[in-house]
Amino acid sequence: MPETPEKEQAADERPRRRQARGERRIAQLLEAAASVFCTTGYTAASTNAIAREAGVSPGTLYQFFPNKEAIAIELGDRLIHEMRATYGEALAPVDPATPLEEAVGAAVDRFIAFNCDHPVFFALMHGPDIPGRITEEHDDLHATLVSRIEALLSSLLPDTPAAEVTRTAHVCLGMYKAGLELVLAHEGAEREAYVRELKNILFRYLAPMIGDRTTT
Amino acid sequence: MPETPEKEQAADERPRRRQARGERRIAQLLEAAASVFCTTGYTAASTNAIAREAGVSPGTLYQFFPNKEAIAIELGDRLIHEMRATYGEALAPVDPATPLEEAVGAAVDRFIAFNCDHPVFFALMHGPDIPGRITEEHDDLHATLVSRIEALLSSLLPDTPAAEVTRTAHVCLGMYKAGLELVLAHEGAEREAYVRELKNILFRYLAPMIGDRTTT
DNA sequence: GACAAACGCGAGCGGTCGCTCGCATTCTGG
DNA sequence: CCAGAATGCGAGCGACCGCTCGCGTTTGTC
Numbered sequence: 001m002p003e004t005p006e007k008e009q010a011a012d013e014r015p016r017r018r019q020a021r022g023e024r025r026i027a028q029l030l031e032a033a034a035s036v037f038c039t040t041g042y043t044a045a046s047t048n049a050i051a052r053e054a055g056v057s058p059g060t061l062y063q064f065f066p067n068k069e070a071i072a073i074e075l076g077d078r079l080i081h082e083m084r085a086t087y088g089e090a091l092a093p094v095d096p097a098t099p100l101e102e103a104v105g106a107a108v109d110r111f112i113a114f115n116c117d118h119p120v121f122f123a124l125m126h127g128p129d130i131p132g133r134i135t136e137e138h139d140d141l142h143a144t145l146v147s148r149i150e151a152l153l154s155s156l157l158p159d160t161p162a163a164e165v166t167r168t169a170h171v172c173l174g175m176y177k178a179g180l181e182l183v184l185a186h187e188g189a190e191r192e193a194y195v196r197e198l199k200n201i202l203f204r205y206l207a208p209m210i211g212d213r214t215t216t
Numbered sequence: 217m218p219e220t221p222e223k224e225q226a227a228d229e230r231p232r233r234r235q236a237r238g239e240r241r242i243a244q245l246l247e248a249a250a251s252v253f254c255t256t257g258y259t260a261a262s263t264n265a266i267a268r269e270a271g272v273s274p275g276t277l278y279q280f281f282p283n284k285e286a287i288a289i290e291l292g293d294r295l296i297h298e299m300r301a302t303y304g305e306a307l308a309p310v311d312p313a314t315p316l317e318e319a320v321g322a323a324v325d326r327f328i329a330f331n332c333d334h335p336v337f338f339a340l341m342h343g344p345d346i347p348g349r350i351t352e353e354h355d356d357l358h359a360t361l362v363s364r365i366e367a368l369l370s371s372l373l374p375d376t377p378a379a380e381v382t383r384t385a386h387v388c389l390g391m392y393k394a395g396l397e398l399v400l401a402h403e404g405a406e407r408e409a410y411v412r413e414l415k416n417i418l419f420r421y422l423a424p425m426i427g428d429r430t431t432t
Numbered sequence: 433g434a435c436a437a438a439c440g441c442g443a444g445c446g447g448t449c450g451c452t453c454g455c456a457t458t459c460t461g462g
Numbered sequence: 463c464c465a466g467a468a469t470g471c472g473a474g475c476g477a478c479c480g481c482t483c484g485c486g487t488t489t490g491t492c
Binding site for chain 1: 467468469470471472
């Protein structure tokens with residue numbers, strides 16, 4: 001075993017002990033990347049532009065990321081990690097008797113708030129140009145969300161085929177996304193109006209499937 | 217006027233009399249471009265790849281199109297022209313007393329059929345990477361569709377503020393698009409099931425706003 | 433058949449982009 | 463305090479891409 005005695009690693013991976021400075025640079029670069037990705041999309045964003053935005057040289061950028069894809073991956077990882085936490089809160093309390101309308105409203109509010117705080121998430125997840133790995137993660141997240149919604153729905157629809165529940169969950173998520181796009185395209189009062197419409201859509205779609213006691 | 221006596225043109229534009237061969241090449245190139253745009257998106261599609269797909273040299277491609285953007289523009293023009301015709305049929309008969317469910321169903325069916333026949337349309341219209349001119353055309357089409365839906369809605373909702381009708385129209389179109397994405401992602405029976413869900417979504421969303429007599 | 437114009441080719445030009453490399457500077461453990 | 467690692471720089475390499483240009487071939491017209 002001709003390797004460093006202190007830490008064993010996978011043959012070709014160096015430990016790369018980072019200093020505080022390096023961690024700061026990484027955060028700085030990711031922030032810059034988020035900004036550039038937001039305005040130009042992934043493919044059109046050049047690594048030199050990201051470095052310039054961060055106020056460093058291209059070489060410095062490649063000190064911390066092996067390639068352009070890794071920047072998007074890392075950014076996506078951090079966003080997805082944060083989003084999983086948010087969705088843990090948003091969908092975990094599988095309403096025992098809370099009215100459907102409130103449950104839908106609460107989930108939508110959290111979903112919208114997250115995406116307004118992190119606009120780059122939308123940009124990264126909707127680009128058709130994004131490389132392999134990050135798409136995989138997106139699919140992971142998508143699958144997670146769908147299964148969460150499935151769980152929620154199947155507790156409300158006990159006597160429904162699984163395939164149908166899955167389909168309903170996919171539809172809900174799709175409408176969620178479309179609504180988000182509309183919401184992000186507007187500001188202020190108009191934005192809030194679109195949020196209400198999104199809640200209406202989902203509520204009215206789901207209500208007839210469930211013994212709804214709160215009809216608008 | 218030191219120009220050709222037969223046809224007057226805008227100072228720098230040559231008439232470029234095409235032969236039958238040329239027209240065939242153009243169709244061939246547009247078909248190849250549609251295929252390449254479909255699989256790789258606009259920006260990632262190289263003009264050399266389009267030429268190769270069409271079985272001609274890059275130089276030949278530029279015999280017929282001044283630049284890459286013009287290919288997408290021409291392709292978009294032809295698609296939009298065809299779509300306008302389709303939508304003329306889909307939304308023109310502003311149902312006097314036909315039930316809402318049927319009206320929605322018919323519109324959705326036509327919309328879906330068109331996009332299944334022309335998958336490149338979806339690719340061109342959803343890419344965030346598409347250059348200026350084609351986006352303008354997309355916005356044109358979008359505005360046209362919205363105003364059509366608005367007209368349809370305002371005849372059903374006489375005493376509703378215009379701003380609200382507009383918003384509802386935008387929501388309908390957004391849900392249309394999201395549903396389309398789900399539909400295109402599936403095949404056969406599952407696809408048809410998603411089409412039914414899309415119709416449900418729109419019908420249940422709109423029904424409470426209107427004196428609906430056909431409740432499911 | 434002759435002439436011009438449209439068509440067709442493909443090597444290659446100019447430019448951008450992802451990324452590298454050699455070297456200087458700053459930090460940290462012993 | 464000093465050896466070595468981590469950090470920082472920026473000119474520039476190789477690859478690719480949109481597009482051009484010169485030249486040969488086909489087609490339409492008189």
